[in-house]
Amino acid sequence: MSHRHADHDHVHHGSDLTPIEARVRALESLLTEKGYIDPAALDALVELYETKVGPHLGTRVVARAWGDAAFRARLLADATPAIAELGIGGRGGEHMVVVENTPGTHNLVVCTLCSCYPWPVLGLPPVWYKAPPYRARAVIDPRGVLAEFGVTLPETTRITVWDSTAETRYMVLPMRPAGTEGFSEAALAALVTRDSMIGTGLPEGIPTEPAGRPA
Amino acid sequence: MNGAQDLGGTQGFGPVVPEPDEPVFHADWERRVFAMALAMGFTGAWTLDGSRATRESLPPAEYLSSSYYAIWLKALEKQVAAAGLATPAEMASGTAAAPAGAVARVLGRDGLEARFRAGFPSSRAADAPARFAVGATVIARNMHPTGHTRLPRYVRGRRGRIVRVDGVFVYPDTSAHGLGENPTWLYTVAFAAHDLWGESGDPGGLVTVAAFEPYLEPA
Numbered sequence: 089m090s091h092r093h094a095d096h097d098h099v100h101h102g103s104d105l106t107p108i109e110a111r112v113r114a115l116e117s118l119l120t121e122k123g124y125i126d127p128a129a130l131d132a133l134v135e136l137y138e139t140k141v142g143p144h145l146g147t148r149v150v151a152r153a154w155g156d157a158a159f160r161a162r163l164l165a166d167a168t169p170a171i172a173e174l175g176i177g178g179r180g181g182e183h184m185v186v187v188e189n190t191p192g193t194h195n196l197v198v199c200t201l202c203s204c205y206p207w208p209v210l211g212l213p214p215v216w217y218k219a220p221p222y223r224a225r226a227v228i229d230p231r232g233v234l235a236e237f238g239v240t241l242p243e244t245t246r247i248t249v250w251d252s253t254a255e256t257r258y259m260v261l262p263m264r265p266a267g268t269e270g271f272s273e274a275a276l277a278a279l280v281t282r283d284s285m286i287g288t289g290l291p292e293g294i295p296t297e298p299a300g301r302p303a
Numbered sequence: 304m305n306g307a308q309d310l311g312g313t314q315g316f317g318p319v320v321p322e323p324d325e326p327v328f329h330a331d332w333e334r335r336v337f338a339m340a341l342a343m344g345f346t347g348a349w350t351l352d353g354s355r356a357t358r359e360s361l362p363p364a365e366y367l368s369s370s371y372y373a374i375w376l377k378a379l380e381k382q383v384a385a386a387g388l389a390t391p392a393e394m395a396s397g398t399a400a401a402p403a404g405a406v407a408r409v410l411g412r413d414g415l416e417a418r419f420r421a422g423f424p425s426s427r428a429a430d431a432p433a434r435f436a437v438g439a440t441v442i443a444r445n446m447h448p449t450g451h452t453r454l455p456r457y458v459r460g461r462r463g464r465i466v467r468v469d470g471v472f473v474y475p476d477t478s479a480h481g482l483g484e485n486p487t488w489l490y491t492v493a494f495a496a497h498d499l500w501g502e503s504g505d506p507g508g509l510v511t512v513a514a515f516e517p518y519l520e521p522a
Binding site for chain 2: 108112114122128130142177200217218223251
């Protein structure tokens with residue numbers, strides 16, 4: 089495998105680089121030359137979070153909880169060790185809390201102050217999660233935000249918003265769709281979307297209220 | 304600090320715009336900034352809280368007009384300079400002009416995945432009992448420190464209820480500024496939406512924040 093940054097020792101700010109690309113290239117060259125970082129470790133970090141850690145891991149947790157009542161109880165009581173039973177955990181998810189959707193309560197996760205997100209189960213956050221519109225409005229207008237995601241909840245469903253202001257990281261346990269009795273764990277996991285674990289979506293197969301009904 | 308990062312309840316940013324089939328990174332430089340920030344954090348030259356504090360110390364107009372990883376890059380450069388690990392001139396040129404400073408450890412490829420899958424817990428042993436219990440009514444302090452804090456403005460001065468005692472954790476307000484971990488009790492506090500937002504609050508809705516003990520006083 090060829091090394092992407094084999095030219096560290098002689099930096100060329102080629103004319104094909106944008107200013108920020110050149111700036112990042114220069115910084116990496118310098119920090120490498122000073123011995124503070126190892127470019128191979130950077131490659132490994134990128135590979136880990138781009139290809140290995142992602143929402144597919146969270147779908148396994150949800151599917152297990154849907155099919156195994158004892159696991160679900162452990163998950164809701166103390167999420168970090170329960171998730172670790174599936175071999176899942178790590179940076180950005182050392183202190184997990186799982187919150188359960190019910191017909192009466194819908195949960196929505198945000199980080200108004202930065203971008204805190206449960207990396208081990210959901211991977212790195214999407215841009216919209218980190219950007220001002222979501223961070224600003226999730227706490228003051230959660231129903232309006234949900235509508236923009238195409239989610240309309242019954243008026244009787246109350247919303248709890250979880251603002252991730254410390255190292256606690258939240259994942260939503262969505263409701264299991266009706267008609268999935270007898271589904272395998274893998275089939276259940278396939279119904280779980282990333283957004284349903286943030287609270288901005290619902291699993292495949294859960295219809296929202298008919299469009300046009302006032303929220 | 305009451306910086307641009309404290310966005311909860313702010314209006315005027317427009318709709319949330321999800322990107323279909325969004326990639327994890329949108330450019331290669333984002334990959335390198337992400338990984339450099341994690342690897343430099345691993346050196347022990349500063350704390351995660353220090354990184355957050357540096358990012359949010361960008362002038363508000365700059366913070367709000369910079370992309371996410373551009374904010375990370377600008378903060379990383381500031382932290383490298385502040386820690387004495389390189390000068391701005393060296394970072395601009397990409398070439399060292401002075402010997403390297405000392406760092407506690409360097410992140411290598413060997414064992415990296417296991418290390419990150421194990422995580423870096425910020426919970427600490429308790430050396431004093433918790434002041435509040437589940438069910439207690441508290442008021443978020445009306446505090447406006449110029450340094451780092453994790454108490455968002457929209458709950459300050461508001462009455463809430465303790466719904467979970469999370470344990471003892473590194474205290475960001477001191478950790479961010481090199482003033483030590485000062486392990487501190489952390490609570491989950493629920494606020495009624497109508498107490499935060501008045502009549503515009505979602506009926507029956509709750510908003511919870513994770514709040515450190517010094518952020519709270521008995522109601």
